[in-house]
Amino acid sequence: xxxxxxxxxxxxxxxxxxxxxxxxxxxxxxxxxxxxxxxxxxxxxxxxxxxxxxxxxxxxxxxxxxxxxxxxxxxxxxxxxxxxxxxxxxxxxxxxxxxxxxxxxxxxxxxxxxxxxxxxxxxxxxxxxxxxxxxxxxxxxxxx
Numbered sequence: 001x002x003x004x005x006x007x008x009x010x011x012x013x014x015x016x017x018x019x020x021x022x023x024x025x026x027x028x029x030x031x032x033x034x035x036x037x038x039x040x041x042x043x044x045x046x047x048x049x050x051x052x053x054x055x056x057x058x059x060x061x062x063x064x065x066x067x068x069x070x071x072x073x074x075x076x077x078x079x080x081x082x083x084x085x086x087x088x089x090x091x092x093x094x095x096x097x098x099x100x101x102x103x104x105x106x107x108x109x110x111x112x113x114x115x116x117x118x119x120x121x122x123x124x125x126x127x128x129x130x131x132x133x134x135x136x137x138x139x140x141x142x143x144x
Contacts, residue, residue, distance in 0.1 A: 011036035013064060017068060024073070046059045079127060100134055
């Protein structure tokens with residue numbers, strides 16, 4: 001696979017993740033291109049060092065997705081789907097979660113987020129705070 005093809009492959013993989021879980025980064029072409037290039041270079045370097053293709057891919061994907069394992073959007077979307085799904089149609093859940101992102105910004109600011117934050121005891125507290133924040137917003141503004 002040519003280096004240019006690998007960059008495209010890794011950039012596409014990253015775009016998929018960003019579109020789904022990090023919509024705030026999905027339009028950042030510079031970030032996507034830079035990560036794609038670094039992942040492709042890491043793959044090539046690992047291959048030249050004698051690693052198996054599986055190991056090369058693992059290394060490249062680790063670099064590609066570094067810092068992108070915990071998603072604020074996925075968390076807000078989970079809250080909206082679990083707690084407020086009876087207030088709107090299924091196709092309105094994702095757009096509503098996107099609308100809630102700025103509303104929930106201050107809640108997230110109170111936590112030290114990391115890739116493994118979802119497995120921490122603090123996650124339940126964050127989840128509860130997000131439910132409350134969104135509930136208050138709905139009471140004041142309606143679902144719209």
